Amino acid sequence: MLPHTTLSLDWLYFLQMQHLTTNPNILYFQSGGPTSAINASFLGLVETYRSLGLKGHVYVSRYGVSGLLNGELEEIDLDNPPDITYRPGSYFGSLRLKLEDNPNGEQALAIIDTLKKYHIDFIFPNGGNDSMDTALKLSSLVAHHDLSTKVVGIPKTIDNDLFGCDHTPGFGTAAKYVINATVSVALDDLTYQQGRVNIIETMGRDSGFLAASSKLACLRGVGPDYIYVPEVPFEAESFLPKCKKTYLEKGRCLVVVSEGIRDKQGNLIASSSSKDQFGHHQVGGVSSYLAGLLQQEGLKSRAIELSVLNRASSFLPSNQDIQEAKEVAGEALKAALEGKSACMVCLKRVNDSPYEVSYEAVDIKEIANRVVYLPRKYINEAGDNILDSYIPYCLPLIQGNAVPLGEDGILG
């Protein structure tokens, strides 16, 4: 097997000799929640397709599998792909839909019809762990119906919680926003001798990577006093006196909290009662809840929920993240060309400094519906802050500054 990391004509010749598909029709779709890097992955796929000189058709299913289900795919003009490198949101639309299991059901047959209609050789679902459930079902489905279609997942999620991945495209840009927002809030608060308890709420439904990133504000001398992640049960009883003590000692207190923190019983500290199709509660609002508790104790407190800007902060990109999002999609195409299927291409870290990654296909069964948590080794013993050892992990992922704004000062 030739290595993934370089393109070469020798390698294409090798594929031809193996009678593997060299002019594939490919299908790409976006799934799950958006990130600031997901559209870069689409462009990486197209760029690699072109650079390999492949002569098939590139299709997109709009709104996740919707196009697959209703038989309407959209062909991409390879000479004029949309200019969406830094565009927030999933440009081609997404859908949170759990596919039915029945390989002969209505959904399954509609999908098979579409794949046959467009002669699709490779499918590239671009998504997170829920989306890889969809990818897994698609790969079972094509096998059941004796199609040779390959399914290779392209990772994305700001939560950074995919099995097999050192980190995931989308996380770097989201982490960069968390860090810079934390620095900004901290410096703003220093304006007054008597500050506040500022509670910054990051995204991160199950895993604490994003909240943990705020630790890097310490590189500017303003690291949070407390960081709470979903991996450690949250105790309001100890939270209140801790904040009060810090506030009284320092005249201020900086707390960063993941939206997904839970109590000892595993209940979310704050959430709405509604669930999505994958059974996940809609989260958000815990910072307001905690600020309210502190205000009842007479502490000046403010909740700052990063909310949807946490995943849509394309105006402050990590170019490392954007480049990796492109590369991993190119590697997914090459994996499919090599005959791989039912896998996702993951980023593996070769080295922290100088930072180096490699790409590796991982069995999709290992990834689908599985959450990776922030390792305990990064969390302090008290469970209320992040250790310095997290910095060399996170710092390379936010590198590379860019101005994605137009000349008029507006994104895009």
Next chain:
Amino acid sequence: MLPHTTLSLDWLYFLQMQHLTTNPNILYFQSGGPTSAINASFLGLVETYRSLGLKGHVYVSRYGVSGLLNGELEEIDLDNPPDITYRPGSYFGSLRLKLEDNPNGEQALAIIDTLKKYHIDFIFPNGGNDSMDTALKLSSLVAHHDLSTKVVGIPKTIDNDLFGCDHTPGFGTAAKYVINATVSVALDDLTYQQGRVNIIETMGRDSGFLAASSKLACLRGVGPDYIYVPEVPFEAESFLPKCKKTYLEKGRCLVVVSEGIRDKQGNLIASSSSKDQFGHHQVGGVSSYLAGLLQQEGLKSRAIELSVLNRASSFLPSNQDIQEAKEVAGEALKAALEGKSACMVCLKRVNDSPYEVSYEAVDIKEIANRVVYLPRKYINEAGDNILDSYIPYCLPLIQGNAVPLGEDGILG
């Protein structure tokens, strides 16, 4: 009078011939709420002081007038001013304190002592309309005590509500964040066929300039469906059906609302009961309140409060804003050198396109404690959106992209 806009040795010679102070000891302090451009004003003052070859001392009063009150000023090393061009927060600290009126009271006498101790010739308060109340009192005070100290205000406020100013330093960067956040939220929402009612809450206690800025998202095709500003009484009764109609028609609805919107009786739609020393309610939280109303009506809704990041978004600066913040401070120094006092230097617009400004000293009595509102001509008849005519006003103020991040991807 020689023009303000160019420095020249002739001009200094002119000042000497008029027996005006040519080697002044100057005092600078920051007052009121922080902006992302206030520290640039300090640097502009220092740069102009140096470029004019002035030979006195430059002092700072930390935490607003605190240094003046306790007799402790800090001298700035002019060869090594702090590197704070893009630093959020007021680097030298601020204080919300309304000075007593009595020119022979304890506060007044302490201030006079400090001015004499350090032989202060010029005072430069850097602040908004409340801070110009302080500036006004200082200028009365020195006159009462027969000091020749000049007081020249340097404007700053993200609210853009100072009399005599076409716009204020700090507004451009804050507006740029509002616009880019609006674009990002809008594009993120397009991910799903069935979107939400997103309610973005900007700062702006009394005036709607910041919320109005979101209009410029229309330059990317994603202008808000509704924009609510404090200048128009807010009616929940019409808000709900409007949102519902748009949501049902478009599958989504984008609302931008100023934190300071009020009902017909002038009561804030959402605020805490506490007031500051200037009698202003602490505001914020109206987006959550409105999102709650919509959720009760069964509409999927989300509140996105820009909160303190609205004024601390130094990671996304308007370089036009930063440059003007520097220039206006330099002009304040030149006004004082010319013998002016009890004034603030304001930015006047000469032309929209090509954009051009001039600087003009305005009597501080006109500015102190006075709020300028978003002109009605920019608001549509229904009072629920902003007209296109606002675009040429706002667009020049967000120009000039820059990367204020360090090589490690973090601000500063």
